[in-house]
Amino acid sequence: MEFIYDDQNIFAKILRGEIPNRTVYENDFALAFEDIAPQAPVHVLVIPKGAYMSLDHFARDASAEEQAGFFQAVAEVCRISGLVDGFRGVSNTRVHGVQDVPHYHMHILGGRPLGRMLAD
Ligand code: 5GP
Numbered sequence: 001m002e003f004i005y006d007d008q009n010i011f012a013k014i015l016r017g018e019i020p021n022r023t024v025y026e027n028d029f030a031l032a033f034e035d036i037a038p039q040a041p042v043h044v045l046v047i048p049k050g051a052y053m054s055l056d057h058f059a060r061d062a063s064a065e066e067q068a069g070f071f072q073a074v075a076e077v078c079r080i081s082g083l084v085d086g087f088r089g090v091s092n093t094r095v096h097g098v099q100d101v102p103h104y105h106m107h108i109l110g111g112r113p114l115g116r117m118l119a120d
Helices: 010-015 055-061 064-080
Strands: 023-026 030-034 042-048 087-090 106-110
Touching: 010 030, 010 042, 023 064, 030 064, 042 064, 055 064, 064 106
Parallel strands: none
Antiparallel strands: 023 030, 030 042, 042 106, 087 106
8 A cells, every 4th residue: 555645734734833732742753732622521632743644554664763652652641641540542544434634643532431432
């Protein structure tokens, strides 16, 4: 599969500082910020700083250092957000996954019971 990254997507603009964000955590390889339309009391998006479109693109092509940095950011978001009772990490992907923004991101959702994973 060929991944063609569109650098005009909204998260690329956030990474370039063209659009503001409410940063929760940042390291050399990842940025975590509050979702603009939260669907739970905690709704944070963790994105890699590299140009990856999706979970499978990131998993295939990101270096070990980039992947470690990304997951370190996920852990920090969970710690900072106090998600001791649990959370859900979601990465919607392409059409069937209903991915709106084509820059890889993991939603970290929590702060209340979230129900079953899929409605149908
Ligand atoms: P997706 O459907 O691609 O998995 O999720 C994209 C998410 O990005 C949505 O939850 C949406 O609310 C969020 N989002 C879209 N535009 C912006 C923005 O400009 N700033 C922030 N913080 N979140 C955004």
